[in-house]
Amino acid sequence: MTRLRPFWIAGRFLSRLPFPDPGPTAPTEVGRSVPWYPLVGLLMGLPAALAALLLADTPSDLAAALVLILWVWSSGGLHLDGLADSADAWIGGLGSRERTLEIMKDPRSGPAAVTAIVLTLLLKWSALKTLVATGVLWPLLIVPLLARAQLPLLLLTTHYARTQGMASDQFHHLPRRMAWLSLVLSGLATLVVAGWIGAALILAVLTLYWFARRAMLARISGFTGDTAGALVELTETLALALCALVGVETFDS
Template sequence: MTDRFLDLLRLRPLWIAGRFLTRLPFPDPGCVTPAEAGWAVPWYPFVGLLLGGLIALVAWTLGSTDPSVAAALTLLLWVWSTGGLHLDGLADSADAWVGGLASRERTLEIMKDPRSGPAAVTAIALVLIAKWAGLAALIAHGESWLLLWIPLLARTQLPLLLLTTPYARKRGMASDQVNQLPRRAAWMAGVLVLAGCPLSLGWIGGLTGVLMGLALVLGSLLILLLARRSMLARIAGFTGDTAGALVEITETLLLLATALLAIPF
């Protein structure tokens, strides 16, 4: 057990997680074994933290420009930095949920189809519009620093989903992560983020910050609960596409909630 924990502390799992989830210049880990793919999962939240820091920094830097333009540029960076990975999962999941007609086999089959239908295009458009609006609101009111926590909480959903939900396919993109997942380390990563978010916001913003942090944590857990329930009812588990959709939905809803909570009426 000690050797496995030391493996986690080495940075190679972080490089694997970073290269998988983003386009950011993480070192190339080379060939990745199934065990290493599993050990990368507890690092997913940390990758989200780095991504959130980059997005918040860019939004703050552009804060003196027109909020709409600043939001558009920030959103472009946001999408580019993830390589559209989670948007692809959202698109496939939207098509599958609409076209699957409550059939597990048909839903899984549609998610394998690389083509995008009307549901996919609509879902992506709505998510990007909502993110742009949330970004513009936060930038206009000087609250760009709150963007730090949104990608962090969204990527914390991934280890929590893998810990609590069966994989819906025999083999697939996430099968190695599920089979080789270090459960204790993944739980520790998830609990650390969920507890640390209110505490860190409280340190910055006092009681108001604590309450906002609690709202964001509870909101992310509610999204996970509802998404997990839908996945189990439709396909008896999750896939890489539905995991990506969960990240996008979490980011979008938390961004809008943050804008509503942080900006006085």
């Protein structure tokens, strides 16, 4: 049971799924939970995939909306909050590292935050509508896996921009070998399920990661929990859109 504590910690942190409560956690345990993030992402896609299956005969507009509600529920809006804070900070920070970090800590949401959330959810809904209408549901599992795999990759390759915070524990106590292994397994799972489309998805999300990391380093010399959450949301949106645009018919055939 003790060996599963990092898995439970990851599940309780990232999702609303009924993971066992691990109780008080040490910073080292928080770090050891990071390699489990991709698996938690995969499990987070199950409610949406099951809903899409059950709603097969429902009009695709409504079905996609209900699936999206479950998609957002599964994370409790955790990463949407990071996207909102990052959008406000990037627009309002005016190129200043200190001002950008300060805005991220402000609980209020500005126009940039609202715009980012609305556009992200709209794009996700549009992509989900296509996927639900065609009955191709594997992206509902693989996309959240790939999005959460971005987190150990970010922690492995990028410095934490603040001195304190939960992400600091994740960064300083990350078991690097296990984190790399989780990334390899995530990539293999994607290739097994989606074939060459999976390879295209991996290439796309890595390209997004490169640009996002470059922007983080240029603005705040590292990452924060908010920018990590924004990366997850952007990855999900990009991957879902690609599946809807180019992957569905080819894979389904």
